[in-house]
Amino acid sequence: MTTVISVSNLVKTFGPTRALDELDLSVRAGEVHGFLGPNGAGKSTTIRVLLGLLRADSGAATLLGGDPWRDAVALHRRLAYVPGEVNLWPNLSGGEVIDLLGTLRGGLDPSRRRKLLERFELDPTKKVRTYSKGNRQKVALVAAFSSDVELFLLDEPTSGLDPLMEAVFQECVREVKEAGRTVLLSSHILAEVEALCDRVSIIREGHNVESGTLAELRHLTRTTIAVETDRPLTGLAEMAGVHDLIVEGTRAKFDVDTSGLGRALEHLTPFGIRTLTSTPPTLEELFLRHYGDELVGEPAATPAGAR
């Protein structure tokens, strides 16, 4: 499997701010790759570097086998970009902008354009001035998905879309994935990420903190256990991998690292388990743990804030 985007040790500073701090990112051909991180983590900066709009201070970046800065013009024929903040010309109509963006990247498919306008319920005769944020995003999305390109760079493309349009967007992404295209999707909408992405990368303060499939990431977090036993519980507090323990006589509730789950259950069994519920980590918990300030000592999650 070939790599479409390969970034290593990428550094980009704006004056005293270190927006990208030795960032690594790898996106394989044909996958939908979720790009996640709190606000200001450096997601848009990364995408702008990949587009050759910003020049990295150091580190290496390869895009579709080329140099994103030097080969920008040739590479951009093979990719489509949807910015998070869609700023378009207020006095042009939506249809004009779609044609313009499509042509600048090397042409678009008229029949696909027509179908997408229908699916996104977008009136192309309206001036951009009169569009809402969501409609401006639709303009950029229609222009992107009408193009026959290998790679889609989507920077929070659905933040202004309603749930119906969100569904249309997800269909579009699945279609391009089926056609063998690659998608880098920066998003805050976790349901969208869960539904679409094969792999995700989480970055914080310009540094990669986690990469992998969702299942792999889940594996790195904790399961919540609520248990009731015949005899009063003891000894749990001393066990490695057990956190946030609450014991009330024969009842207990605690979080346990996935790696410690087996041992914890072995410990519980001799007390005579009456009821036990186990809640796998939700995606939200997963992200909150990675976004939050306190990063508890996971093997892969070394303090990313350290400079």
Next chain:
Amino acid sequence: MSAFTGTLRLARLALRRDRVQLPLWLAGITLVLWANAASIPEFYRTGTELAAQASIEASNIVSLVFNGPALGATLGAVTLVESSFLLIVLVPLMTAMLVVRHTRQNEETGRAEMLGATVVGRHATLTAALLMAVATNVVLGLLLAATLIGADLPTSGALAAGASIAALGIAFAGIAAVTAQVSGSARGANGIATAVLAGAFVLRAIGDAIGHPAASGVEAVSGWPSWLSPLGWAHQVRPFDDNRWWVLLLPTALFLLLVGVAYVLTSHRDVGTGMLPVRPGPATAPRALLSPLGLAWRLQRGVLAGWAVGVGLMGVAMGVITDEADQILGASEQVEEVIAQIGGPGGLTDSFLAAMVRLFGIGIAGYAVQALLRARAEEASGHVEVVLAGSVSRSRWLLGHVTCAVLGTGALLLLAGLTTGLGYALVSGEGGRIGPIVGAALAQAPATLALAGFVVLAVVAVPRLASALAWAALAFCLVLGQIGELLDLPRAVMDLSPFTHAPAAPAEDVTAGPLVALGAVALALTAVSVALFRRRDLTAQ
């Protein structure tokens, strides 16, 4: 909570946003008056010389059209008349842009929506902008009056002069208050206000042209159209002459009336929309739009059309005046000398034409600045990002805007030459001059483009300061051209302006040397800019 809640807070915010820009405007305008007040006593040393100058001002149609009516044979009157053109053009522009910046531009960017959601009354935004505008003009009026008093001119005249200009600015605050409601975009609101300014200028120019000299011979009485124009009112206060304070009631009344209209309009429209309907556009793009150059042309063509109308009208007017100039100016040796100083030696008509053509060269540089700053605006607003995310190189995008600006500049110069020549031919029946005039106008292009090259470099090298630097450079060249000789500035300073090196055709022969040098400067600056732009990050806001 009233409709005005929050006004003072918003005014403070506006003041903070303008803390650099407004002092520069005020200082620049005051400096122009100061330079004239300082140099004119040197120029007209005796009463006879003053009287001669005033009698020219009273009868010469060029002076009447640009400087307004003559106000008498005193130092104060001559100083004010000679400064009048820049004052009555710059002050309304400054004020209108100020009001639009703090009203419509806030709406366009969505800032007004955020502020409107806080404890802010419906009329607070507009009122804050108007407070700022009125305060700015009062300060300006006082600065101008102080400058004149400082030059030992009569206090009453100085105060009347300051007040007449301040009242003019305040009237335009009212005009901009309405245009900001009518148009849905800041660009549109500024455009309509500028059109009103141009209309008001033409109205009073006609009024002063059809007026007549007073019995004294050193004053002029304006015709009735001047009384229909806010610019005319500023003249009709007649500082250093009659000091007619009551005339100030006219701009004040207009201001109050227009503010009332603006309040009514504000109450009847939604935030973010204008009064002019937004027409639907085509569902697909015409082929001509589908390239960086096509896009640049689409974005710039409106500005060019506006300039073309202005330049065309001005050209015809200049051509017509030239014939008159021949007859009127021929009478005075001194005027001949002045004209020759700007326009170079040669026949009076040619000297006059040369002076006009050079004025066009520098005036049209204003278009080049505006057109090239559009490239900066595209970058600042983030529009350029989606273009460069396409298969478009940095140089192709930048050169698209440069090409539009260069061709537009050439077209405007050609138009200026043609209309001036035609206007002259129409009145004098002499068609033979059209060719030389067009040639002379086109010979200004290298100088204009050299300045344009500087603007491109500013846009690329110091994007956030580009707008300020570009306009400052133009103002520098304009002021140097107007009063550099009077101030006896050192040659090295004069040489900084490309327009110093522009040929004084058709009075003098055009030599290739300076033109080639200026053209080379323009090319070199553009080439350096392209190279730099390929190296740097894009910078928003």
